[in-house]
Amino acid sequence: GQQVMQIPQYQHVQEGEDFTTYCNSSTTLSNIQWYKQRPGGHPVFLIQLVKSGEVKKQKRLTFQFGEAKKNSSLHITATQTTDVGTYFCAGSDLYSGAGSYQLTFGKGTKLSVIP
């Protein structure tokens, strides 16, 4: 079945440093989504990427979808303490018979920001 690998598992950064998490799928994706989960909270949708090579920005966050639609990245510029949490990618298999509504989640990258 489809596997979504996410690295690193943990990342500790000094406040103001940049942060990147990477997501790789074993299969071609129809789309990829990113979620953020604050400590003790629930995952919250950040963004969805659909097109090959797509790049989207949300303030200090930059999301990329690979040309082959098998990988993605989330980059945070100049991290702040409010960025603390776990970031998950989730992808839908392009060729899945179950349809595009079924998402496979990566295991997440837990970001700690040292003030």
Place this chain on the structure above:
Amino acid sequence: NAGVTQTPKFQVLKTGQSMTLQCAQDMNHEYMSWYRQDPGMGLRLIHYSVGAGITDQGEVPNGYNVSRSTTEDFPLRLLSAAPSQTSVYFCASSLLIGGAGNTIYFGEGSWLTVV
């Protein structure tokens, strides 16, 4: 608009007991699902439903039952609780849209401890 509502938020069970985690959404979403989240394991799909009367198994269905008698409600039943079912459980819902994929809305989570 309440979104996805889960109850209870916290529960302690003894091994062998049964219980039901309740989930309701008021967004008229067709797709509902249950995930469990364990440290280092990410979000794993237990069961899902694409509409009233239709349910299917996810990645880790053993020990759990679901039903979907209405569009709004999707309860998760633990038949005979085991310590391995100690976890955080998230109910989630989304629209069923082919093609681009769907944003998943998560409930706030239910922390379950089985002793």
